[in-house]
Amino acid sequence: MHTEVTTEDVRHEAVVCIRLKTTVAGSHLLDHLRAQPFVVSAWWIAADIDAVVLLSAPTMRELHRAVDDLSLLGGAEDAEAHMVLRKMSLATP
Template sequence: MSPWRMTRWERGEPPPGIDTASDPGEPVTGADEPERRHEALVSVRLGPSAPGSHLVEYLRREPCAVAAWWIAADVDAVVRLSADSITVLHRAVADLRLRAGVEVAEANHILRALDLTRPTDPRTAKESPAWVGSAA
């Protein structure tokens, strides 16, 4: 069956061997799966008649949903989705639009994490003002 026609239950749970206790900023990888995972942050605005509880219940059953946050902005929530293939990730975003009562869903694909623990240029670290500290 084409991944575009798969329901969230047919996509199944994450593959065995995934470390779900890893740092939330890191892509989830397991011993027997490929190094590259496809992830997206999706900005969500609920429809006028859609309750927030409907979105929460939908995300609890969505295997691609990794995390979600309520946001005080033009959007109602931000959802982090993760999948083994870009096709399944696109389908998860489409399902969010179609089945979760979402009026607007804007996906931003994650390319890679930024390393905020060390400076890129050692000269820059010495010249930084005293108030500039590590993000870690």
């Protein structure tokens, strides 16, 4: 059975590591993330970064905009994006 992949099926994803500005409360970032359509999930992190966000958008342009918005509107001092290429198969061969 052959399944045709349409442009609606293609998603561009990124994992974004966020360090908040020292003057920005975590609640501000949380409010921003809740209002964004391309946020899939997010985690608070106890490390050199404050949070990790998974984004998924239908186009690269929208994905880049969502990453930029984390700094412009979400209060991130630094937002480092890593593109998601494909899921790893963790099953034993």
